[in-house]
Amino acid sequence: MTVPAVRIRDLVFAWPGGPAVLEIDRFEMAAGEAVFLAGASGSGKSTLLGLIAGITPCREGEVCVLGTRMDPARPARRDALRAAQLGIVFQLFNLVPYLSPLENVLLPLRFSAARAERLKQDGTDAHTEARRLLDALGLDAGSLTRRVTALSVGQQQRVAAARALIGRPGLVIADEPTSALDQDARDAFLSLLTAECRKSGAALLFVSHDRTLAERFDRQIELAAINPARQAA
Numbered sequence: 001m002t003v004p005a006v007r008i009r010d011l012v013f014a015w016p017g018g019p020a021v022l023e024i025d026r027f028e029m030a031a032g033e034a035v036f037l038a039g040a041s042g043s044g045k046s047t048l049l050g051l052i053a054g055i056t057p058c059r060e061g062e063v064c065v066l067g068t069r070m071d072p073a074r075p076a077r078r079d080a081l082r083a084a085q086l087g088i089v090f091q092l093f094n095l096v097p098y099l100s101p102l103e104n105v106l107l108p109l110r111f112s113a114a115r116a117e118r119l120k121q122d123g124t125d126a127h128t129e130a131r132r133l134l135d136a137l138g139l140d141a142g143s144l145t146r147r148v149t150a151l152s153v154g155q156q157q158r159v160a161a162a163r164a165l166i167g168r169p170g171l172v173i174a175d176e177p178t179s180a181l182d183q184d185a186r187d188a189f190l191s192l193l194t195a196e197c198r199k200s201g202a203a204l205l206f207v208s209h210d211r212t213l214a215e216r217f218d219r220q221i222e223l224a225a226i227n228p229a230r231q232a233a
């Protein structure tokens with residue numbers, strides 16, 4: 001039986017001093033599944049992604065990612081799992097400003113031997129794969145060696161997506177990665193991202209306010225529908 005990409009049970013989460021933001025009895029994503037997560041502003045989408053990514057520690061309930069429990073894991077263990085198995089595209093991309101696009105894409109391989117090893121098993125070297133991903137995601141060859149700060153928002157987004165995908169992570173998480181783009185650029189980017197995830201077998205959890213994008217996913221979830229803590233949010 002294939003291990004689910006994400007499995008959550010009886011999760012309760014509140015930020016210090018605040019009310020419960022999340023109360024999720026059950027949530028699952030199958031391996032390789034592409035899920036669109038929608039919800040009102042402040043409903044807890046980013047909080048949920050942080051818990052799944054192991055950036056925020058979970059103290060009540062179970063958060064299991066690709067067969068490994070995140071909730072009891074120490075920070076170093078969560079960091080290692082995230083580096084090996086997760087690709088994350090943040091809202092603000094979090095690219096390293098003084099590195100080129102190519103160097104940014106190669107970074108995850110420095111933090112995870114497992115990721116580098118998967119590339120080897122695929123019979124490709126790191127530079128070839130970084131270039132292939134950037135090309136597949138639509139970054140023109142002339143931009144490969146420029147500083148990322150000299151790139152447009154759309155170009156930076158492609159770099160962030162290629163960095164998330166390198167070394168075949170089992171789960172890609174994307175938090176509003178298209179909010180700065182116009183509709184055409186958004187559609188184009190999403191096609192490329194979903195195609196690359198399918199190709200590498202990665203599950204994709206994609207958060208956006210833009211519900212017009214939802215039909216491109218295997219499944220659409222409204223956070224309030226699984227989270228009684230914020231049904232009114």
Ligand SMILES: Nc1ncnc2c1ncn2[C@@H]1O[C@H](COP(=O)(O)OP(=O)(O)OP(=O)(O)O)[C@@H](O)[C@H]1O
Binds near residue numbers: 015016039048
């Ligand atoms: N680091 C934090 N410390 C304290 N409270 C936080 C923190 N991050 C988020 N919150 C609170 O948790 C709640 C959910 O926020 P979250 O960012 O998860 O919502 P969201 O659905 O992603 O919103 P948006 O769509 O506007 O990005 C909000 O009330 C927010 O103020």
